[in-house]
């Protein structure tokens with residue numbers, strides 16, 4: 001049975017899954033969903049994921065949305081060290097949950113303020129942007145301290161937590177997230193780019209897709 005993964009290569013959430021699947025050598029069919037054409041909002045797609053968001057995985061009768069859940073499913077399927085055993089497993093899960101609740105959410109809001117609104121010709125809201133940047137810096141200080149003596153989020157080996165927490169770097173050139181104020185975060189992300197070929201490849205795909213798509217709106221970054 002072929003695994004199908006629905007997504008748009010311009011999506012940072014799809015990139016988390018694409019990276020993990022490629023890194024684990026799992027074969028799958030990519031079903032393209034063009035977010036700019038609203039293809040995630042059709043009744044057919046919403047039957048798969050009522051939130052109207054990518055990525056979605058279909059493996060026979062199993063349908064999973066939410067990139068972290070998909071990645072856990074894939075890692076368990078092949079018993080991958082991306083989801084380690086014992087205490088490291090819970091450290092991995094802890095950072096995945098932290099990434100969702102305290103980290104990516106602000107990057108998603110900033111994307112909406114600085115890119116989503118620009119596409120619609122709406123000015124960004126300075127109060128909202130100030131709140132997002134303050135929250136980002138508060139949480140970045142925690143991550144920066146955590147990474148001061150670590151190669152990757154959980155230790156010496158890459159785990160799913162790295163892909164989840166690194167995801168906002170996908171749009172950093174466009175959103176201007178202030179991560180460059182945090183040297184240990186920047187050094188960790190560079191290690192990920194240098195040592196995980198799939199992370200680098202999927203960034204190239206994402207940038208290509210974003211640049212082409214936004215050029216159509218007359219937006220360059």
Ligand SMILES: N[C@@H](CCC(=O)N[C@@H](CS)C(=O)NCC(=O)O)C(=O)O
Pocket residue numbers: 011012013014035038040041052053054055065066067068
């Ligand atoms: N919490 C979800 C977030 C997924 C998400 O935000 N997907 C965005 C693209 S990055 C999306 O599909 N948006 C739908 C749209 O723009 O219509 C996950 O981790 O998978």
